Amino acid sequence: MTELTEQKIAIEFAGAVKRGRRKPIGPLNLRIPQGYVVALVGPNGSGKSTMMHLMLETIHPDEGNISWFGAAPEEGLPLTLRQQIGYVPENPALEENFMTAEMAAKFRARWYPTWDQERYEALMTRFEVPRHERLNRMSKGERRKFEIAAVLAARPKLLLLDEPSSGLDPFAWKDMIDELRALLVGEDVTIVLSTHIVDEVKRLADFIVLVHQGKIVGMAEKDDLFGSWKEVWIRGAGPEELKTLPGLLTFCEDGPSIMKLVVSDGREFDEWCSGGAVQLIKSRSLELDEILGLWIQGHQPGQLL
Numbered sequence: 001m002t003e004l005t006e007q008k009i010a011i012e013f014a015g016a017v018k019r020g021r022r023k024p025i026g027p028l029n030l031r032i033p034q035g036y037v038v039a040l041v042g043p044n045g046s047g048k049s050t051m052m053h054l055m056l057e058t059i060h061p062d063e064g065n066i067s068w069f070g071a072a073p074e075e076g077l078p079l080t081l082r083q084q085i086g087y088v089p090e091n092p093a094l095e096e097n098f099m100t101a102e103m104a105a106k107f108r109a110r111w112y113p114t115w116d117q118e119r120y121e122a123l124m125t126r127f128e129v130p131r132h133e134r135l136n137r138m139s140k141g142e143r144r145k146f147e148i149a150a151v152l153a154a155r156p157k158l159l160l161l162d163e164p165s166s167g168l169d170p171f172a173w174k175d176m177i178d179e180l181r182a183l184l185v186g187e188d189v190t191i192v193l194s195t196h197i198v199d200e201v202k203r204l205a206d207f208i209v210l211v212h213q214g215k216i217v218g219m220a221e222k223d224d225l226f227g228s229w230k231e232v233w234i235r236g237a238g239p240e241e242l243k244t245l246p247g248l249l250t251f252c253e254d255g256p257s258i259m260k261l262v263v264s265d266g267r268e269f270d271e272w273c274s275g276g277a278v279q280l281i282k283s284r285s286l287e288l289d290e291i292l293g294l295w296i297q298g299h300q301p302g303q304l305l
């Protein structure tokens with residue numbers, strides 16, 4: 001993709017800090033490129049939902065600022081922009097609890113000028129959501145399906161999804177992924193997604209932002225992250241020889257004269273290996289949780305921040 005500096009930016013955090021948490025969240029510095037899917041990942045309590053609320057302006061930063069599509073209006077988010085932001089919260093809003101899905105959809109149709117009733121109907125049918133049930137009487141998954149149908153029907157320019165698949169059965173989960181992917185093809189929409197589901201990251205995200213203890217550890221392109229870090233087993237090199245291996249992250253002995261390594265750049269490793277003295281026994285790509293673990297420890301993947 002084009003360099004991030006040349007990209008249009010949907011949301012920018014510039015030194016934003018939110019206090020009043022057990023630990024302050026921030027300072028956050030982040031540029032979310034327009035038209036891409038950015039997955040916020042990180043342990044529980046690291047600050048992902050707080051970042052969503054800052055992006056929605058349901059809370060304000062105590063320091064620094066946030067801008068939307070290149071503007072940081074002093075008087076806050078203008079109505080016209082608010083109406084272009086769709087949000088699926090981690091826990092559904094209480095205000096709509098006593099409405100049926102139909103009533104809540106009517107309410108939202110008035111709020112969003114881009115509301116697409118046909119799309120809403122099609123999604124509700126596809127998800128098999130009971131239309132005349134009060135939202136607080138729905139199962140957790142049914143309620144979540146309504147939230148997703150309603151947020152997609154609003155055709156937002158910026159879509160904030162806080163653990164959207166929580167409570168969804170695998171069929172509905174696949175439908176949701178398909179719908180989100182379809183949305184990305186046809187429209188100039190930016191999606192920020194907070195998730196703990198590896199498959200969701202793999203299937204949707206363009207970029208991954210790792211959040212840890214209220215700080216942004218970094219932002220990387222998903223394909224770079226998944227493609228390059230590898231665990232390899234070799235014979236014929238000890239700790240001394242390994243000093244010459246570029247991109248070595250960790251190593252340990254794993255049997256007689258066998259070393260197990262994690263390397264950040266598969267190609268550099270292949271070149272290093274091709275000298276002849278070192279024998280490659282086997283290799284595997286790291287899983288996301290392993291990659292994130294190393295990243296939190298301070299090993300840097302190709303980063304954009």
Ligand SMILES: Nc1ncnc2c1ncn2[C@@H]1O[C@H](COP(=O)(O)OP(=O)(O)OP(=O)(O)O)[C@@H](O)[C@H]1O
Pocket residue numbers: 020021022023042043044045046047048049050051090
């Ligand atoms: N309304 C609030 N008032 C004060 N502190 C809060 C509030 N909401 C969250 N926190 C605190 O802020 C920190 C970050 O919470 P946040 O919900 O943003 O994390 P998260 O990364 O979304 O976690 P999870 O993965 O569990 O959803 C936590 O220490 C939490 O206790």
